[in-house]
Amino acid sequence: MTAPALSLKNLCKSFGPAKIINDVSLDIQKGERHAIIGPNGAGKSTLFNLISGLYTPTSGTVSLNGTLISGVPPYEINRMGLSRSFQVSNIFANMTVRENVRCGVLHSLGQGYSFWKSVTSSKEVQEKTYAVLEHCALLDKANTPAALLPYADQRALEIAITIAGGAEVILLDEPTAGMSHSETDRAVELIRKSTEGKTLVIVEHDMGVIFDLADRISVLVYGEIIASAPPSEIRGDPKVREAYLGDEALPEETV
Amino acid sequence: MSDTTQTYADIGPSSGAKFRQRFLPIAIFAAIILAIPMLDPSRTMLALMHQMAIYIVFALAYNMLLGKGGMLSFGHAVYFGLGGYFCMHAMNWIEEGGIWGAYPTFFLPLLGFLAGGVAAAVIGSFSTRRAGTTFAMISLGVAELIFAGAFMFDSLFGGEQGISGDRMNGPEVFGLTMGPQQDIYWFMAFWTILSVIAMYAFTRTPLGRLSEATRDNPQRVEFIGYNPTRVRWLVFTASGAFAGLAGGMSAVNYEIFTPEALSLIPSGFVLIMAYVGGITYFAGPIMGAILLTYMSSMLSDFTEAWLLYLGLMFVVIVMYAPRGIAGIVFGFWDGIRGSNPGAYLTNWLIRLFGSLLMLLGLIILVEVSVRWSNGWGEVFEPFGMHFPHESILTWIAIFVPLGAGAAILRHVTREKEEMAA
Numbered sequence: 001m002t003a004p005a006l007s008l009k010n011l012c013k014s015f016g017p018a019k020i021i022n023d024v025s026l027d028i029q030k031g032e033r034h035a036i037i038g039p040n041g042a043g044k045s046t047l048f049n050l051i052s053g054l055y056t057p058t059s060g061t062v063s064l065n066g067t068l069i070s071g072v073p074p075y076e077i078n079r080m081g082l083s084r085s086f087q088v089s090n091i092f093a094n095m096t097v098r099e100n101v102r103c104g105v106l107h108s109l110g111q112g113y114s115f116w117k118s119v120t121s122s123k124e125v126q127e128k129t130y131a132v133l134e135h136c137a138l139l140d141k142a143n144t145p146a147a148l149l150p151y152a153d154q155r156a157l158e159i160a161i162t163i164a165g166g167a168e169v170i171l172l173d174e175p176t177a178g179m180s181h182s183e184t185d186r187a188v189e190l191i192r193k194s195t196e197g198k199t200l201v202i203v204e205h206d207m208g209v210i211f212d213l214a215d216r217i218s219v220l221v222y223g224e225i226i227a228s229a230p231p232s233e234i235r236g237d238p239k240v241r242e243a244y245l246g247d248e249a250l251p252e253e254t255v
Numbered sequence: 256m257s258d259t260t261q262t263y264a265d266i267g268p269s270s271g272a273k274f275r276q277r278f279l280p281i282a283i284f285a286a287i288i289l290a291i292p293m294l295d296p297s298r299t300m301l302a303l304m305h306q307m308a309i310y311i312v313f314a315l316a317y318n319m320l321l322g323k324g325g326m327l328s329f330g331h332a333v334y335f336g337l338g339g340y341f342c343m344h345a346m347n348w349i350e351e352g353g354i355w356g357a358y359p360t361f362f363l364p365l366l367g368f369l370a371g372g373v374a375a376a377v378i379g380s381f382s383t384r385r386a387g388t389t390f391a392m393i394s395l396g397v398a399e400l401i402f403a404g405a406f407m408f409d410s411l412f413g414g415e416q417g418i419s420g421d422r423m424n425g426p427e428v429f430g431l432t433m434g435p436q437q438d439i440y441w442f443m444a445f446w447t448i449l450s451v452i453a454m455y456a457f458t459r460t461p462l463g464r465l466s467e468a469t470r471d472n473p474q475r476v477e478f479i480g481y482n483p484t485r486v487r488w489l490v491f492t493a494s495g496a497f498a499g500l501a502g503g504m505s506a507v508n509y510e511i512f513t514p515e516a517l518s519l520i521p522s523g524f525v526l527i528m529a530y531v532g533g534i535t536y537f538a539g540p541i542m543g544a545i546l547l548t549y550m551s552s553m554l555s556d557f558t559e560a561w562l563l564y565l566g567l568m569f570v571v572i573v574m575y576a577p578r579g580i581a582g583i584v585f586g587f588w589d590g591i592r593g594s595n596p597g598a599y600l601t602n603w604l605i606r607l608f609g610s611l612l613m614l615l616g617l618i619i620l621v622e623v624s625v626r627w628s629n630g631w632g633e634v635f636e637p638f639g640m641h642f643p644h645e646s647i648l649t650w651i652a653i654f655v656p657l658g659a660g661a662a663i664l665r666h667v668t669r670e671k672e673e674m675a676a
Contacts, residue, residue, distance in 0.1 A: 052478065053477075054474075075477045075478070078477070078480040079480045083479075092471045093472070095468070103479055104479045106465070107479060113489055114461050117461075118456070118459050118460060119459055119461050143268075
């Protein structure tokens, strides 16, 4: 049996006396679309920061394709094939959209830290940049400074940078937060298209998006995973209903 | 496949735009430099231009850090100075002959480049771990340390007299004896044009782009597979190398280096040059270097308060034109080519008029005050006018233009805000 794409074992993270993540164990298989839901302050973003290397776990481990990655710096984790987006748009504001995506492409195409050749000398980089822009429907805004993009396009750019390096494991942190319905639909379509055949871990508040996209859902409450199952089971789970009671109604199954 | 080739080229700038934006300015810059000797400049002018050339390279090197890398250094003269000192020693080794005797002094800046780069690589290995305030404070500390150290190690830095040498040794290249100022002009032209092209090209490389990405958002850089500390270190090393190259130019020009060259004063001066010129533009530091070198050498002939004017200009730029002179120049260019050039020009001229009025009042205030404070009874008498400090007319001549200028600027700004709203 191959190692799971992502494997968390007894993961804990405390900030001083506050235990934010408490003994989380979770295996995510290759090609799975896995959603993490939970009320505000449950520790979803902290969990992402632990997986992507921004934080070091207090105890426990994170493995990527069977390789231990807890304690490894983010840029090395990224090179091993894990890429993440951010809840608040985290782009290079002073660069154009094209330059943003190009930055995301560079390392995966072996450009390294080179200073002896032009950034435009590699045809591969140019083509990959173009392909990612086209994929994310950002071609017509390619030369717009990123800071001037409308919000929904900034979110699309956030995803574009995340997938530009060709990572096999993609972590998306609330990709549709603050979007209108039509914008959300477009974003979901983009996410579905971008993560075809890849492993996706997504944190999201919009239950419609979650139940639409995910193969499996984990519910995180006060730093602990109280349930991890396919959407149909999660919907009926009394513990989950309790955690969400009065907070947000789970959508009913549609035929 | 040919389709993709066509289309990805479409989204980038066209070859015409590339030519206009990238090749043409540098070509014009080089053409001006090459054309200047035809005007047969005086020795004073040549000396001034050599100083400008040194500072153009130094300020551009500094801006690799500040403008493109987001690292504020208070001690970049360290690399300028160490590069220059190494070149002074090499100049003396060349004079002694031996294997060094075969090295042309024309290529000394190359050694400065290496020395500056090595020094920056060593110091940068710890100073670039953090950006922001930490980096700025470490740069200040290192500068003080090296400056103090320079007085302790006399054989390396020559104590207060510094190290001097003679550039007219070693083999000739390009038929230049390196003696007369005219020969030095070609030396300066060669290294300035080469450095400008190299530093511009650097901004177009993957590392150059990542440097800007790291400046804007170091966290995100980590998540696209790059180590921001490493990016900063490499940029710092490159910047130190070009600062060392400028030091090498200076060594050949003055044939002497003293520990003052490592101190905080030239470090501060290069910061002001880059900032006044405009750190967000590649050409900004070039403009700043030319203007400030000119001011510091020419203004001192007209007024003893020239440092005060320099300081005031810096403060005004920081507060009212943070994109520097380049920002003003390019802003003006965009404005008169914009949708309403007439209105823009009118607005611009009114603002210019207001600024000049304020400047007039300010100059009288400064000049009268300086003479009053000196206490020698000297009176400020420009163009046959008479401004004694005890006359009420003098103070009217100061405060009326100051007030009127301020009122005009205020009015224009307010009008603009209302139009925007």
